[in-house]
Amino acid sequence: MQRYFSPEKETASREQVIEWQNKGLVDAVKRVWDNVPYYRAKMEEKGVTPDDIKGIEDLHKLPFLTKDDLREAYPYGLMARPLEDCVRIQSTSGTTGRRVVAFYTMNDIHLWEECCARALVAAGATKEDVVHVSYGYGLFTGGPGLNGGSHMLGSLTLPMSSGNTDRQIQFMTDLKSTVLCCTPSYAAYLAESIHERGLRDKIHLKAGIFGAEAWTEEMRHDIEQALGIKAYDIYGLTEISGPGVSFECEAQTGMHINEDFFIAEVINPKTGEVLPDGEKGELVFTSFAKEAFPLIRYRTKDICILSREKCSCGRTFVKMTKPLGRSDDMLIVKGVNVFPSQIETVLLNHGYAANYQIIVDRQKNSDTIEVRVEMTPEMFSDELSKVTAKEKELVSGLKSMLGIYANVKLVAPKSITRSEGKAVRVIDKRNLYKG
Amino acid sequence: MILMIPDTVIQNPAYEVKGNDMTTKQISVFLENKPGTLAEFCKVLQKNNIDMRALCVADAMDFGIARVIVDDVYETVTVLKDEGYICQITKVLTVEMKDEPGALSDILAILGDKGINLEYTYAFLTRQRDKAYLVIKVADNKAAANLLEAHGVKVICQDELEKIFGD
Numbered sequence: 001m002q003r004y005f006s007p008e009k010e011t012a013s014r015e016q017v018i019e020w021q022n023k024g025l026v027d028a029v030k031r032v033w034d035n036v037p038y039y040r041a042k043m044e045e046k047g048v049t050p051d052d053i054k055g056i057e058d059l060h061k062l063p064f065l066t067k068d069d070l071r072e073a074y075p076y077g078l079m080a081r082p083l084e085d086c087v088r089i090q091s092t093s094g095t096t097g098r099r100v101v102a103f104y105t106m107n108d109i110h111l112w113e114e115c116c117a118r119a120l121v122a123a124g125a126t127k128e129d130v131v132h133v134s135y136g137y138g139l140f141t142g143g144p145g146l147n148g149g150s151h152m153l154g155s156l157t158l159p160m161s162s163g164n165t166d167r168q169i170q171f172m173t174d175l176k177s178t179v180l181c182c183t184p185s186y187a188a189y190l191a192e193s194i195h196e197r198g199l200r201d202k203i204h205l206k207a208g209i210f211g212a213e214a215w216t217e218e219m220r221h222d223i224e225q226a227l228g229i230k231a232y233d234i235y236g237l238t239e240i241s242g243p244g245v246s247f248e249c250e251a252q253t254g255m256h257i258n259e260d261f262f263i264a265e266v267i268n269p270k271t272g273e274v275l276p277d278g279e280k281g282e283l284v285f286t287s288f289a290k291e292a293f294p295l296i297r298y299r300t301k302d303i304c305i306l307s308r309e310k311c312s313c314g315r316t317f318v319k320m321t322k323p324l325g326r327s328d329d330m331l332i333v334k335g336v337n338v339f340p341s342q343i344e345t346v347l348l349n350h351g352y353a354a355n356y357q358i359i360v361d362r363q364k365n366s367d368t369i370e371v372r373v374e375m376t377p378e379m380f381s382d383e384l385s386k387v388t389a390k391e392k393e394l395v396s397g398l399k400s401m402l403g404i405y406a407n408v409k410l411v412a413p414k415s416i417t418r419s420e421g422k423a424v425r426v427i428d429k430r431n432l433y434k435g
Numbered sequence: 436m437i438l439m440i441p442d443t444v445i446q447n448p449a450y451e452v453k454g455n456d457m458t459t460k461q462i463s464v465f466l467e468n469k470p471g472t473l474a475e476f477c478k479v480l481q482k483n484n485i486d487m488r489a490l491c492v493a494d495a496m497d498f499g500i501a502r503v504i505v506d507d508v509y510e511t512v513t514v515l516k517d518e519g520y521i522c523q524i525t526k527v528l529t530v531e532m533k534d535e536p537g538a539l540s541d542i543l544a545i546l547g548d549k550g551i552n553l554e555y556t557y558a559f560l561t562r563q564r565d566k567a568y569l570v571i572k573v574a575d576n577k578a579a580a581n582l583l584e585a586h587g588v589k590v591i592c593q594d595e596l597e598k599i600f601g602d
């Protein structure tokens with residue numbers, strides 16, 4: 001069975017990958033300098049010219065790009081090729097403010113589809129498979145990306161798009177879909193619907209590629225059990241290309257980043273300093289191989305960890321964890337980075353609902369962190385010692401997740417401040433930015 | 436009226452022997468540790484015409500647990516849940532105690548001699564002036580009840596308790 005879609009790339013030596021990245025970066029910086037006045041101005045502001053960039057060791061000299069830059073330069077301001085060379089536009093799903101649009105030449109489309117083809121092969125797909133794509137089609141990159149990857153692989157592609165569950169299940173049974181591509185929540189919903197209809201024996205799925213939203217290991221386990229498949233994660237963003245920027249392999253312990261197209265860095269989100277592999281920080285991409293819309297040092301706001309440990313699948317590309325949080329809600333307490341999502345994970349792991357609030361304060365020049373947790377029936381007992389024991393378990397769970405001591409305070413149900421229906425997760429009383 | 440009480444609120448169903456259940460039902464309620472929560476809790480009961488026959492509050496650093504004995508356990512639980520309280524029904528032992536010196540230590544000695552550990556205990560009075568009642572929480576209700584009865588201590592079941600309150 002085919003193990004890699006692009007074996008000479010996916011299993012290349014580290015030296016080879018660095019050589020590609022050095023060459024690609026130097027070239028991309030030149031192209032951007034010549035064709036993207038917006039980024040050139042940023043470089044000039046930092047006093048950097050293309051001559052300063054000899055390879056990836058010089059990457060840190062270059063200015064960052066953020067989503068705000070993309071909005072400011074909307075719609076054409078970051079294009080490195082004339083419109084007539086472009087064949088496609090994709091756009092990010094509705095966030096507030098201006099949408100972000102990305103442009104693709106034919107080569108850019110092929111690059112993206114190759115990423116998706118690699119993800120499919122890593123999930124065990126071959127040209128004999130029937131790939132059932134239930135991601136949305138349109139401006140959203142999910143549907144078009146996996147659809148293109150499946151074509152490139154030569155699999156029979158079902159462009160189902162999302163919704164209409166009955167039709168999804170009918171095609172799945174009648175046309176014997178073997179690989180399902182959709183969001184993890186839709187996969188869970190489909191699994192439930194299949195069981196409700198008593199059709200578990202009529203489906204032929206063997207694998208699923210689920211991305212575009214956060215999911216947990218428990219969800220993976222549930223979906224795998226319910227559908228009798230292996231479930232793989234996939235990561236991507238429209239700004240960089242779309243799904244397939246990184247993808248999971250058979251090891252299911254992180255997503256390989258397609259390093260022949262993208263350079264990944266992890267930075268301290270507050271200082272911008274580049275962090276060594278293995279440290280947690282904000283993921284930054286340089287899409288040096290893109291023609292129409294190459295982005296240099298684009299900050300994803302996703303917090304993750306990169307690992308260069310040897311992978312059992314044989315791929316040499318660096319692996320990233322699934323996003324562990326967003327840099328926008330990061331707190332620094334006692335010098336340690338704390339993400340609300342980490343606290344959520346601890347609560348969920350202990351079997352409690354994630355109704356919490358983090359209160360950070362400073363007493364006698366030392367930071368304090370208190371996690372208020374709404375009492376649940378699962379945590380309650382008539383015996384004080386049993387409740388305090390559960391409280392202590394949470395404290396030690398938080399300690400091992402965060403690396404610092406956080407006080408836990410159990411509060412009454414529904415007592416946590418809600419603002420327009422949404423719970424206020426963080427209250428920082430330190431006034432760090434008031435001078 | 437049929438009140439729906441989820442099974443999960445009834446602790447230790449293993450100790451329930453049909454027709455021979457020696458336990459009484461206590462309601463345990465989570466109280467946040469901030470000023471006024473106990474007063475507010477009492478007000479909720481009052482507003483709904485619920486008489487507290489006994490109340491005992493245990494305090495940890497940041498929260499408390501109120502344990503109450505009432506006439507109608509299920510109605511009270513429904514009221515409390517509607518008001519957003521976390522509560523549960525706990526099976527405890529209630530024993531009759533002569534209102535005289537030494538009565539309490541006698542009972543505790545019977546349990547202590549057999550190594551039965553008390554999770555908590557509290558007493559309450561009724562209109563019958565010469566009698567006091569002791570609520571006892573132990574791990575094994577049945578074993579403790581049998582032991583106490585064997586020593587001539589009267590263990591009150593839920594039906595009897597309701598009759599006492601009715602008098």
Ligand SMILES: [Zn+2]
Nearest residue numbers: 249311313315
């Ligand atoms: Zn791998």
